[in-house]
Amino acid sequence: KFDRVRSHLDFNSSRAMPPNKADGRVLLPGSIEPVHYDVKLTPDLTHFTFDGYQKIVLDIREATDEIALHSKEIAIKNETVALQPKDAEEVKPEVVSYNLKDSTVTFKFAEMLPVGEAVLEMEFVGILNDQMAGFYRSGYKDINGNSKI
Numbered sequence: 001k002f003d004r005v006r007s008h009l010d011f012n013s014s015r016a017m018p019p020n021k022a023d024g025r026v027l028l029p030g031s032i033e034p035v036h037y038d039v040k041l042t043p044d045l046t047h048f049t050f051d052g053y054q055k056i057v058l059d060i061r062e063a064t065d066e067i068a069l070h071s072k073e074i075a076i077k078n079e080t081v082a083l084q085p086k087d088a089e090e091v092k093p094e095v096v097s098y099n100l101k102d103s104t105v106t107f108k109f110a111e112m113l114p115v116g117e118a119v120l121e122m123e124f125v126g127i128l129n130d131q132m133a134g135f136y137r138s139g140y141k142d143i144n145g146n147s148k149i
Contacts, residue, residue, distance in 0.1 A: 026070065026102040031062040035117075041135055045149050048128040048137055056120045060085075063115055068106040071098070072134060073127040080123040081107060085114050 036057040043050040052074070058067075067083070076096070084090045093107035128137040139149050 026104060028068055028070070028104070031060070031064060032067060033059045033061065035059050043128060043135075045128070045137070050126050050128055050135060052124045052126060054120075054122060054124075058118045058120055060113055060115050060118055063112045065109045065112050066106055067093075067109075067113075067120065068104055070103060071105040072103045073129055074124045075126070076105060077123040077125070080121070082121050083107075083109070083113065084119045084121070086117040088114055 034056050038055040040053045041050050042052070078093075078096045081096065082090050082092050091109055091111070091113070094110045095106075095108040097106050097108070098104070099106070126135065128135065130137055130139075132138070137149055139147055142148055
């Protein structure tokens with residue numbers, strides 16, 4: 001079962017402080033910084049959805065037991081979420097919680113995550129919206145006036 005959330009790929013830890021709002025945006029603390037993204041998106045232009053996979057190299061700057069990310073129009077496949085610290089065993093979150101008002105998702109782990117490099121992986125599905133935000137669809141008319149995507 002997928003949990004429907006709204007998402008874009010922006011990661012940080014939420015342990016140091018609660019999310020702040022600035023200019024109508026929810027800002028996450030910087031105790032975890034994404035270093036490199038490896039993202040694969042496979043669009044379905046018939047149903048206006050997409051499948052996604054991401055592998056993110058993280059720099060964990062402070063020990064924490066939570067990782068939060070902004071989330072908009074993405075359903076994360078919770079069973080695929082895994083964190084591989086550089087010098088430790090792979091861990092999976094014990095709890096995945098969503099804040100639909102702030103469009104965030106938090107992964108809570110059983111133990112503190114060690115400071116240093118780690119890789120976070122997950123799969124997700126999303127909506128190809130027409131709001132020109134995130135991974136979106138757009139249309140046009142060809143030379144004969146036919147609508148195209």
